[in-house]
Amino acid sequence: MTQSLTRALATLGWKEGDPGFWTGGERPGRVSIMHGSAAEVIWFPGDEEAETTVFELRRDLNLRPVAGDWVAIEDGDLTRVAERRTTLKRPDPNGKDVQVMAAGIDTVLIVLPVDLGLNPKNLERLAIMAWDSGADPLVVLTKADAAESPEEAVAEAEAAAPGVPVLLTSSADGRGLDELRARMGAGTTTTMLGASGAGKTSLLNALEGHTEAVAHVSRDGQGRHTTTTRKLYRLASGGVLLDLPGIRSLDLLVDDEALGETFADITALAASCRFADCSHEGDQGCAVEAAVAAGTLPERRLASWRAIRREMAYQARRNDPAAMAAERQKWKQLSKSTRKPR
Ligand SMILES: Nc1nc2c(ncn2[C@@H]2O[C@H](COP(=O)(O)OP(=O)(O)OP(=O)(O)O)[C@@H](O)[C@H]2O)c(=O)[nH]1
């Protein structure tokens, strides 16, 4: 690879030392946004000038590309999607499949407003989604200028997501933005998770020093502005930001490992439970419940953990017809036994 191509690719989030996935006559590029069955790609026909082209997808493509995917272009065609390092996903609306929303992300910003106080439940759920993607989560608290007690919000965030760095920011007075820029340098790809109104667009504008909206906005049914397109921004700090639409449904699609990482405090306590498969719900010798009783673990933490466990179990069943059938059978048995005459 030539030096100028290495430099050019770095502006798309390419890291020096990453293996090249394109060969021979292929040229490298990155998907900035999908338009139905077409991919908008920023790519390098030569070694320096980037070009943006919309490619219709070939039927024999190895993978259906998503925003953030690295792709190879050859003879005016998108010919290959590179292997993915990280994938941000959620359950498909049909409940059966996984929908990959974006790929190749290094850092997931969990964007939460603190003007009205922190919502730790949202933080826990978004943190699980972030861990599950394979990327590193970073909590970005927004609207610190309008918060009554921003330090309290930081402490609450640190308690809700142990081991995840927490950054206090304000797009209005600029605090925290330099630290955030420092984490979004050349060779990094970042995305933001957060509800509509969390302050994502304002944050991006403030980071880039714009005053007008950089994201495409449109109005939803209530006349509010919502970000509706996915875009790949090349930041002044050198990195890339993939702007995904607000995560409105906080549906989970995660594994036990991601849950364990988000609830590191409970995971550590669980090692001392008498039974390895302790459900921390009235089991004998449960160290987690003992910690709640002793006041060393907030009760709300265990309640969140249980709620997320239940939802994971529900989604696992929904995606698995055999488990669904077994569950129905169990209920049938149960209703039979209660109807048994004495
Ligand atoms: N006081 C204060 N208000 C802010 C700050 N950042 C954003 N806001 C306000 O919060 C509201 C929502 O901000 P947006 O940046 O549009 O939120 P968003 O997350 O991009 O929302 P969607 O585009 O719907 O996903 C706007 O009215 C902003 O003016 C901040 O740092 N301080």
Ligand SMILES: [Zn+2]
């Ligand atoms: Zn236990």
